[in-house]
Amino acid sequence: MTEALAIAQKIFVDQRLVLGFATIGALMWLCAFVSRRLTAGRIHASAIAIVAALALAWWGGVITGGKKGLADVPAFAGLALLGGAMLRDFAIVATAFEVDVAEARKAGLLGVIALALGTVVPFVVGVGVAWSFGYRDAVSLTTLGAGAVTYIVGPVTGAALGASSPVIALSIATGVLKAVLVMTVTPFVAKLIGLDNPRSAMAFGGLMGTVSGVAGGLAATDEKLVPYGALTATFHTGIGCLLCPSLFFLVLRAVL
Amino acid sequence: MAIYGTALLALCTLLGVALGEALGLLLHVKANVGGVGIAMMMLMAARQWLASRGHLSAGIKLGVEFWAMMYIPIVVAMAAQQNVLAALKGGPMVLVAGVLTVALCFTLVAVLGRAMGAKDAGHD
Numbered sequence: 001m002t003e004a005l006a007i008a009q010k011i012f013v014d015q016r017l018v019l020g021f022a023t024i025g026a027l028m029w030l031c032a033f034v035s036r037r038l039t040a041g042r043i044h045a046s047a048i049a050i051v052a053a054l055a056l057a058w059w060g061g062v063i064t065g066g067k068k069g070l071a072d073v074p075a076f077a078g079l080a081l082l083g084g085a086m087l088r089d090f091a092i093v094a095t096a097f098e099v100d101v102a103e104a105r106k107a108g109l110l111g112v113i114a115l116a117l118g119t120v121v122p123f124v125v126g127v128g129v130a131w132s133f134g135y136r137d138a139v140s141l142t143t144l145g146a147g148a149v150t151y152i153v154g155p156v157t158g159a160a161l162g163a164s165s166p167v168i169a170l171s172i173a174t175g176v177l178k179a180v181l182v183m184t185v186t187p188f189v190a191k192l193i194g195l196d197n198p199r200s201a202m203a204f205g206g207l208m209g210t211v212s213g214v215a216g217g218l219a220a221t222d223e224k225l226v227p228y229g230a231l232t233a234t235f236h237t238g239i240g241c242l243l244c245p246s247l248f249f250l251v252l253r254a255v256l
Numbered sequence: 257m258a259i260y261g262t263a264l265l266a267l268c269t270l271l272g273v274a275l276g277e278a279l280g281l282l283l284h285v286k287a288n289v290g291g292v293g294i295a296m297m298m299l300m301a302a303r304q305w306l307a308s309r310g311h312l313s314a315g316i317k318l319g320v321e322f323w324a325m326m327y328i329p330i331v332v333a334m335a336a337q338q339n340v341l342a343a344l345k346g347g348p349m350v351l352v353a354g355v356l357t358v359a360l361c362f363t364l365v366a367v368l369g370r371a372m373g374a375k376d377a378g379h380d
Contacts, residue, residue: 046328053335061341071337083333091330094323096296122357129353148357165339177354193366200369207361242293
């Protein structure tokens with residue numbers, strides 16, 4: 001028994017990143033199953049996985065009293081590296097590879113306007129709501145505003161500006177809620193907002209931004225519209241990551 | 257070779273982050289200013305440059321695209337290590353910010369789609 005425990009402990013420490021891959025893989029497999037069986041594919045597996053991961057992070061915080069969620073549990077320590085800033089930024093940069101610049105140009109003016117509005121409007125709403133809930137420092141306000149852009153822009157901005165972990169977690173939660181809402185609500189309001197052609201799908205992608213939300217929402221509405229929405233949406237996170245910790249932060253700090 | 261793609265991605269990321277740090281120093285912001293965004297633009301430019309010269313091999317693509325596909329799992333791992341316990345204290349704020357943002361953006365899709373649709377109707 002003690003030998004088995006010693007082996008387990010050795011694996012937890014020496015193989016933590018590999019164990020992290022296996023853990024996340026298992027979680028995503030489970031979430032894909034839940035997505036198919038319990039929601040008929042309406043809620044994207046990735047959205048369920050993120051919500052489940054946030055729930056597990058809550059549980060990790062409860063049982064360890066630490067600040068790193070599930071990563072504070074020794075068996076899941078590898079998640080700190082797998083989901084840390086280094087690999088996260090690396091993977092986000094990689095997604096830019098999928099964007100075809102020539103195709104993107106065709107999105108043209110509408111896409112640019114949608115992207116601009118889709119970055120500024122959620123940021124202003126996020127900052128406004130954070131302000132009304134008592135936040136007053138530029139770093140926290142920018143991070144929370146960035147979280148309303150997408151759940152990637154929030155933590156990237158927060159990490160760049162040195163925001164506190166609770167604020168980063170709130171910004172992720174806001175972005176995740178946005179993604180989940182976009183995925184679930186889109187099919188029901190598609191007719192109402194005229195989301196039935198490629199052009200409005202591009203406007204939709206630029207405005208909503210959240211790639212999983214846009215892909216999930218459009219897939220549940222009309223699968224043919226997915227690439228048009230994704231095309232503008234893929235720019236969204238990059239633009240948000242560029243503007244939120246720089247221009248928006250500086251403007252906000254000057255205003256305060 | 258897949259490693260060329262991954263190395264290209266690494267180079268763009270490192271250059272982007274370094275430029276973001278430099279921009280932060282220049283602007284007197286104690287932060288990395290848009291490093292990830294700069295890296296993304298460099299990767300897009302690199303891809304175009306390689307494609308225009310016919311050097312964009314399947315191996316290079318694989319080396320980058322693997323990491324692009326790992327992005328959702330990495331985000332899941334990132335979510336799993338957040339201080340959610342502390343975040344839950346601000347529960348209503350998340351709800352208000354999320355719902356308000358999505359409602360406003362849906363409205364803008366309708367407005368923008370109609371305004372631009374009418375304007376461009378004559379062109380295609």
